[in-house]
Amino acid sequence: MPRTWLTDRFGLDVPLVGAPMAGVADGRLAAAVSAAGALGMFGVPAAAPAPWITEQAAVAAAGGRPYGIGLMAWALAGNPAQLDAVLEARPALVSVSFGDFAPYVEPLRRAGITVAVQAGTTREAKEAERAGADVVVARGGEGGGHGRDEVATLPLLQSVLEEVRVPVLAAGGIATARGLAAVLAAGAQGGWAGTAFLGCAETTLPAAARARVLAADETGTAYGRVFDVAQRLAWPPEFGGRGLRNAFFERWHGREDELAGDETAQAELETARASGDFDTAYVYAGQAVGMVRGAVTDAVTGAVTGAGERLPTAADVVQGFAAADALLRRFSDDR
Structure with a gap:
């Protein structure tokens, strides 16, 4: 490198x-x-x-x-x-x-x-x-x-x-x-x-959240303040969060002022987080999430992670990034 x-x-x-x-x-x-x-x-x-x-x-x-x-x-x-x-x-x-x-x-x-x-x-x-x-x-x-x-x-x-x-x-x-x-x-x-x-x-990440990540594609995220408002977190408004789209986000996006006073929605989110219901609970991820599944596949030599299969490790991911060296060398050689 x-x-x-x-x-x-x-x-x-x-x-x-x-x-x-x-x-x-x-x-x-x-x-x-x-x-x-x-x-x-x-x-x-x-x-x-x-x-x-x-x-x-x-x-x-x-x-x-x-x-x-x-x-x-x-x-x-x-x-x-x-x-x-x-x-x-x-x-x-x-x-x-x-x-x-x-x-x-x-x-x-x-x-x-x-x-x-x-x-x-x-x-x-x-x-x-x-x-x-x-x-x-x-x-x-x-x-x-x-x-x-x-x-x-x-x-x-x-x-x-x-x-x-x-x-x-x-x-x-x-x-x-x-x-x-x-x-x-x-x-x-x-x-x-x-x-x-x-x-x-x-x-x-819980297994259910990881499954959501692996199923997502590059259009599967959304940006906003829904989850912060629902949790009553004091994040400055200019710093929203990007996460996987789900039913809770879609229901409340654009209605944050109403959400701020809705105790039922707040309790719903807390319950979902505790139970692992990610149709409601959040999973933060960036627009590169569509590439995570491919990286997982490569890391386990062609076997997409599932029941009984090995999860990739951080070392697998870092090793994948290390291939940037060959790309840069190829660019240099091409010149």
């Missing part, structure tokens, strides 16, 4: 970060991605207590490889113990994004932690650079989970690369070696991928 700022900074074999998918990526997945030669991360849910962070950090660090933690800036003011726990854990990388991230950059850097900020616009990327971020993640609207939906990955990446001097990673729609090769060729120092790992054995 080509050497980049990302590989050199963290001693990686593949210039790839496993996105910190809160509720899906815990310390186990982070450790597995890192052990495979990329940089694994786990995401901290808004209400997670400090001891949970400490516990998951210990799992992620157990293999002795660098790992990262993702924080939600909007949640830290109401839960400052999260930052304290992260500072105590001292991961190699911390992503602090989605809200007023500026107050948290320097405390993390003073602790010797590399700081990333996920930016959904060029203006946000420049703000991150001014705040002292070590690396900016240009996150396009194709990405799964929460973030802006204002600019797609490719135009955003081009603009951010022109406007900031710090290293830039690319996120949103990167699910295969081709995607990683494309952003590296454009000038990114690495890729940032989450959806590609949703089929892995090391995620915390």
Whole structure:
């Protein structure tokens, strides 16, 4: 693989970060991605207590490889113990994004932690650079989970690369070696991928949710605030979520004001999450979700995951991304 700022900074074999998918990526997945030669991360849910962070950090660090933690800036003011726990854990990388991230950059850097900020616009990327971020993640609207939906990955990446001097990673729609090769060729120092790992054995996804992921195609996601409003989460409105379309989303999309006062719908969603009813409960995923099934098939040598068949591992996915090297070499040879 080509050497980049990302590989050199963290001693990686593949210039790839496993996105910190809160509720899906815990310390186990982070450790597995890192052990495979990329940089694994786990995401901290808004209400997670400090001891949970400490516990998951210990799992992620157990293999002795660098790992990262993702924080939600909007949640830290109401839960400052999260930052304290992260500072105590001292991961190699911390992503602090989605809200007023500026107050948290320097405390993390003073602790010797590399700081990333996920930016959904060029203006946000420049703000991150001014705040002292070590690396900016240009996150396009194709990405799964929460973030802006204002600019797609490719135009955003081009603009951010022109406007900031710090290293830039690319996120949103990167699910295969081709995607990683494309952003590296454009000038990114690495890729940032989450959806590609949703089929892995090391995620915390229930089997029913994983089945939904494997059945989805590239048109199977939708972006909005339905699930946040139903849960009464305080996500800033500019950071909606991209997930798999389902009946609950379709029923309430465009009726969020009504949903905010509907206690029956709130209870319905809570019950569905507990029972594994994903016609109602959410599964966050990006527009690259249609490629996850193919990646699973490749990883298990032609056998699509099902009852009694082996789930792919994070190592399988990272190995698939490593083929970006051959693509880049072929491009160079063709020239």
